[in-house]
Amino acid sequence: MARIKTKDLILEVALLLFNERGERLVTSVDLANEMNISPGNLYYHFKGKEEIVEELYARFHTSLVLVIDNMSSVEQITAKSLLSYLSLVADIFTQYRFITQDLRGLGAHYPNVEPQVTKAFSRLHRQIQALVEQLPSREATASIENSARLLTDNLINTLLHADVREVFAPSEPSEAVESPIDMHDRLLLQLLPFLPPQDASDNAA
Structure with missing residues (x-):
């Protein structure tokens, strides 16, 4: 079974937390902690939360x-x-x-x-x-x-x-x-x- 890519996993976890808590209450550090990875690992894939939100919106937009x-x-x-x-x-x-x-x-x-x-x-x-x-x-x-x-x-x-x-x-x-x-x-x-x-x-x- 293929492993999910870290970038996709970050987006999945971010979507879950944003839906549960509200996007403004979730920080990049919260995401890293939730995934048990270092903030540096997260920043390797996304420069910050803004890029994560934009990518999730792009997926929402495509589906709609x-x-x-x-x-x-x-x-x-x-x-x-x-x-x-x-x-x-x-x-x-x-x-x-x-x-x-x-x-x-x-x-x-x-x-x-x-x-x-x-x-x-x-x-x-x-x-x-x-x-x-x-x-x-x-x-x-x-x-x-x-x-x-x-x-x-x-x-x-x-x-x-x-x-x-x-x-x-x-x-x-x-x-x-x-x-x-x-x-x-x-x-x-x-x-x-x-x-x-x-x-x-x-x-x-």
């Missing part, structure tokens, strides 16, 4: 753009296919939650990342809105002005900030991360007006 590109090739959009797409995006957001939970802070602290963040999330918003506008059976929202944009805003906010339990029950760290089931249900609830009754029942089951 791949999902966006794949969805762009889908010819017929239904609420069910949109829900599946949003679930894939949610998986990426959860994997790199230290990024998605503090987009503004990340951009402010890492100037090289900021333009990529703006570009990626602008593209994501445009695509989701375009998909929402293609959904059939929009009678339920036809009377609401700018309904497609508003729904898109709500869906992205759900993907980014769905875990309200962390606000109301911060003493329960075991519930701090949104579970896949909870996220699916939160997204499903917003798409119910566009789902045929049978599909809505199947997705809720």
Whole structure:
């Protein structure tokens, strides 16, 4: 079995610690200590924490753009296919939650990342809105002005900030991360007006 490269292991450990503690609370020395290596060994692979954050963001960006590109090739959009797409995006957001939970802070602290963040999330918003506008059976929202944009805003906010339990029950760290089931249900609830009754029942089951 091939051994994982030290550089990749550093990124794995950094992602774990950043997600658990928050990127700003983790130093390069913390990473070295967690891996039981010298800071010099870590600096051999990365000049500092900034390079580690930038590399992790690059991986996040690549994963997100791949999902966006794949969805762009889908010819017929239904609420069910949109829900599946949003679930894939949610998986990426959860994997790199230290990024998605503090987009503004990340951009402010890492100037090289900021333009990529703006570009990626602008593209994501445009695509989701375009998909929402293609959904059939929009009678339920036809009377609401700018309904497609508003729904898109709500869906992205759900993907980014769905875990309200962390606000109301911060003493329960075991519930701090949104579970896949909870996220699916939160997204499903917003798409119910566009789902045929049978599909809505199947997705809720």
